[in-house]
Amino acid sequence: MKTKKIIFACLLGIGLLGTACTNFDSINENPNDATENMYDFDKGNLGKALRNGGVFYDADVQQRIKALGMDVFAQYVGGNSTARVWTPNDGWLSLYWNNYYTDWFASLNIVIANAQKYEGRQNSLALGRIWRVYMQSQFTDFYGPAPFPKSPEDTNPDYESLDKQYEFFFKELDESVKLFDSSKDFLTVEDQIYYGNISKWKRFANTLRLRLAIKMSEINPELCKAQAQAAYNADGGIMISGDDAALPGVSGVWGQQYVYYMYQVGWSDRQVMMKTMEKVLTGIGGMTYAGTAAIHPEKVDPRGERYFDPSPETNTWAGLKAGMQTEPAGERNKVSAMSRTWVIPNDNRKTDLFLYSEACFLMAEAVERGFVTGAGSAKDWYEKGVKASFAKWSLSDSQAVDYLASNDKNLFGTSANYDDTSGNGNTKLEKIITQKYISHYIDLSRESWNDKRRLNLPAMDIPEYRDPGAGTYPNDGNIKNPSNFISRMVYPQSEALNNKSKYEAGVAQLTGGDKTSSPIWWATKKSNYCTSN
Numbered sequence: 001m002k003t004k005k006i007i008f009a010c011l012l013g014i015g016l017l018g019t020a021c022t023n024f025d026s027i028n029e030n031p032n033d034a035t036e037n038m039y040d041f042d043k044g045n046l047g048k049a050l051r052n053g054g055v056f057y058d059a060d061v062q063q064r065i066k067a068l069g070m071d072v073f074a075q076y077v078g079g080n081s082t083a084r085v086w087t088p089n090d091g092w093l094s095l096y097w098n099n100y101y102t103d104w105f106a107s108l109n110i111v112i113a114n115a116q117k118y119e120g121r122q123n124s125l126a127l128g129r130i131w132r133v134y135m136q137s138q139f140t141d142f143y144g145p146a147p148f149p150k151s152p153e154d155t156n157p158d159y160e161s162l163d164k165q166y167e168f169f170f171k172e173l174d175e176s177v178k179l180f181d182s183s184k185d186f187l188t189v190e191d192q193i194y195y196g197n198i199s200k201w202k203r204f205a206n207t208l209r210l211r212l213a214i215k216m217s218e219i220n221p222e223l224c225k226a227q228a229q230a231a232y233n234a235d236g237g238i239m240i241s242g243d244d245a246a247l248p249g250v251s252g253v254w255g256q257q258y259v260y261y262m263y264q265v266g267w268s269d270r271q272v273m274m275k276t277m278e279k280v281l282t283g284i285g286g287m288t289y290a291g292t293a294a295i296h297p298e299k300v301d302p303r304g305e306r307y308f309d310p311s312p313e314t315n316t317w318a319g320l321k322a323g324m325q326t327e328p329a330g331e332r333n334k335v336s337a338m339s340r341t342w343v344i345p346n347d348n349r350k351t352d353l354f355l356y357s358e359a360c361f362l363m364a365e366a367v368e369r370g371f372v373t374g375a376g377s378a379k380d381w382y383e384k385g386v387k388a389s390f391a392k393w394s395l396s397d398s399q400a401v402d403y404l405a406s407n408d409k410n411l412f413g414t415s416a417n418y419d420d421t422s423g424n425g426n427t428k429l430e431k432i433i434t435q436k437y438i439s440h441y442i443d444l445s446r447e448s449w450n451d452k453r454r455l456n457l458p459a460m461d462i463p464e465y466r467d468p469g470a471g472t473y474p475n476d477g478n479i480k481n482p483s484n485f486i487s488r489m490v491y492p493q494s495e496a497l498n499n500k501s502k503y504e505a506g507v508a509q510l511t512g513g514d515k516t517s518s519p520i521w522w523a524t525k526k527s528n529y530c531t532s533n
Contacts, residue, residue: 012531040121040185046128047190049111051256052104053135054193054247054353059255059262061099062090065142067260067271068444073486074448075322075460076441077271077338086486087467088516094492100139101147108132109152120392123186126179130205136448137212140165144488144520145506156499160504162521163219166212170227170505173209177202177235193245193353200243202236207359209240211447217369218454218527228371232363239359241388257347260442264344268499273308276460277441278319278336279411280434281307286408286416287399293317293336299408303393307441308336325462342393343442352443357392360385361436368428373452379418381434388415389439405449410434412459412532425459425532429458433529438471453523456482459532471517481489482526487519 010418067178070083071093072078108128115125140146145159148168186196194200213227232238249258264270281304293310296317310317313333320327320335338344359383365371368378375381383404390400409415413425414434421427433451437458440448451457462484466473469492474483491514495503512518519526 005273032483037430040115040118040124042114042124043187043190045107046111046124046131047187047192049104049108049128049131049135050191050193051247053108053131053138054351059257059259060098061095062259063263064089065096067263068092069489070142070449071271071442071445072322074244074437074440074445074452075274075463076445076448077277077321078274078320079368086325086463086465086470087216088470088490093489094494095459096142097492097495100135101149101382105132105135105149106152108135109149109154112406113152120184122179122181123184126176127187127191127201129172129176129179130201130208132174133212134208136165137169137208141446141450141520142216142489143491144518145509147430147502156502158502159509161509166216166522169212170209171531173205173212174230174234177205192247199236202234203239203243204245204354206231206234206236207239207354207362209234210359210366214365214371215450215454215522217365217371218525219522221371225371228366229373232366232372232375239354239356240365241356243359244352244356244392245354246352248350249348251346251348256347258344258351261344261349262339263439264338264340270340271442272332272338273319273336274322274461275319276322276328277304277308278317279461280414280438280458282411283408284410284414284416284434285403286406287403289317291317295356301410301438302395302399302403303389303438303441304391306341307339309336309339309341311335321464322461323465324463338442355388355392355444357385357388357439358436358444361432361439362386365429365434367433369477378428378432382435386435389435392439414458414532425530427529427531429455429529430457431529452485453482453487453519454527456480456485457525458526459530460485460517471515472512474519479532480528480530482523482528483517488516490514 053484064112068085108131112125112128112132115121115128136148139161147157148160148165149155149157180198180199180202188196209231210228213224213231216224216227250263251257281301283299285301286299287302289296289298289305290302290304291310294315300317307315311334316334316336320331363372363375364378364381367375367381372458381506386404387397387400403416405417407415407417407420409423409426413423414430415426418428418431433455436451437448452460459479460465462477462479466486480485491503507514510518511524
C-alpha cells in the first residue's frame with residue numbers, strides 16, 4: 001500500500017509539473033497580440049501574388065518567356081538574341097516552370113486555403129481564386145496540358161487537360177464574383193491594381209471570363225456562347241472605361257521596375273520592330289506620318305510613331321524580317337526599335353495586365369459572331385476599343401474619329417472603317433483582331449499570340465526559321481496556313497526525366513507530341529480567318 005501511494009504521488013507530481021510548464025508558457029504570450037483568426041496575415045502574400053502572377057515579378061523570367069518568347073511569336077519585336085527563340089531554350093523554360101510552381105502558385109494556394117479556414121475572409125478568397133484562374137490560364141496556354149494543384153497538399157498532380165481546366169476556370173469565376181461582400185474586410189494598399197475596389201474586381205473577373213469564353217469559339221462554339229453571355233450578364237458587368245488593370249513598377253528596385261526599361265539600355269539591347277508590325281501599321285487609318293524618321297511610309301497609324309523609334313544609322317522607320325536564324329551584321333541599326341520616349345519613359349511605368357480596349361474588342365467579336373446578344377452593335381464596341389486605345393497613347397478623340405472613317409488599307413489589306421469590307425484581308429473579324437493586336441502592344445502580346453493560334457489573325461509573315469527538330473512545319477509560304485506558326489512551347493526536360501509517367505500522360509494529350517507545332521486544345525481545329533493576299 002505504501003508503494004502505491006508513492007507511485008500515485010509521483011504521477012500526480014508529474015501531472016502538476018506538466019500543467020505548471022504549460023502555464024509558464026502562457027506567461028510568455030501577449031494576450032494583446034493579433035492572432036491568425038483575428039487578423040488576415042495573408043493580405044501581404046495576396047498582394048505579392050498579384051504582382052508575381054501579373055508581371056512575372058522576376059525580370060529574368062519575364063525577359064526569357066515574354067520579351068524573348070511571346071513578344072516574338074506575336075511578331076511585335078525581335079532581332080538579336082530572339083533568333084534563339086525559334087529553338088526552345090530549356091533553361092528559360094525551366095525557369096518559368098520552376099518559379100511558377102515552387103513560389104508563385106504554391107504561395108497563392110496557401111492564401112486561398114487560409115481564407116477558406118477563417119471566417120470573414122471571403123473577399124480575399126474570391127480574389128485569390130480569380131487570380132489563380134488568371135495565372136493558370138496563362139501558364140497552361142503556354143505549355144498545353146499542365147499540372148494544376150488546387151491546394152497546398154496537392155504537390156504533384158497529373159497533367160490536366162485544357163478542357164477540364166477551362167471547365168474549372170468558368171466555375172471558379174462564376175462563384176468568386178458571388179463571394180464578394182463589401183461589408184467585409186478586404187485589401188487596400190496591398191492591392192496595387194485596384195486598391196480594394198470590389199466593383200472593379202468583379203468587372204475584371206467577368207471580363208476575364210469573357211476572354212476565356214472567346215477562346216472556345218472554334219473548339220466549342222456552344223460553350224463559347226453560353227459563357228460569353230453569362231460573363232456579360234454577370235453581377236457587376238464587364239470592364240468599363242477607367243478599369244484598365246495595370247501594375248506600377250517599383251522605381252530603383254531591380255526585378256520590380258518596368259521590365260522593358262531594365263534591358264532597353266542601348267540600341268544593341270533594344271527590341272527591334274518586326275516586318276509584320278510595320279505592315280500592320282503602314283497605311284491604315286490614312287493619317288500622314290508625323291514622326292522624326294527621314295525615311296518612312298507616307299501614312300502610318302499614329303500609334304506606330306509612339307511605339308517605335310527610327311533607326312540610328314539610316315533614320316528609317318521600318319521593321320526586320322521575323323525568325324532570322326542569323327541576323328546580318330549591323331542589320332538592327334537599320335530598322336526601328338521599341339521607343340524610349342513612349343514605351344519606357346521611366347522605370348516605374350505601369351505594366352498593362354488587362355485593358356478596357358480589349359474588353360471592347362472581345363465584345364465586338366462576340367456580338368459580330370452571335371455569341372452575345374442584347375449588348376448593342378459590334379461596330380459600336382469596335383469603335384469604343386479604337387478610341388480607348390487612342391486615348392491611352394495621348395491621341396485625341398477627333399483623331400480617332402478621322403481614323404475610323406478612313407478606307408485606307410494597311411499592307412495586309414485591312415482598313416479601319418468598320419463598314420468598308422472591300423478587298424482581301426478586310427473582313428470585319430480581321431478589322432477587330434487587327435485593332436486588338438495594335439492596342440495590345442507590348443505588354444499584352446500573349447493575348448495577340450492567342451488570337452493568332454485561335455483564328456490565324458491578324459495576318460503575319462511566316463518566320464524564316466523555326467527549329468525543324470522542335471516542330472514540324474509545312475514551309476509552304478502560305479500565310480493562310482496556321483500550321484506555319486508556333487503553337488506552344490515544349491515542357492522542361494526535367495519533367496521528362498524526373499516526372500516521367502505524368503509527363504508522358506500529358507504529352508499523350510497533345511496532337512503531335514511535345515512539339516512547338518502541336519496545337520493546344522482550343523486551337524486544335526487550326527482555324528483560318530485570314531483572307532489577306
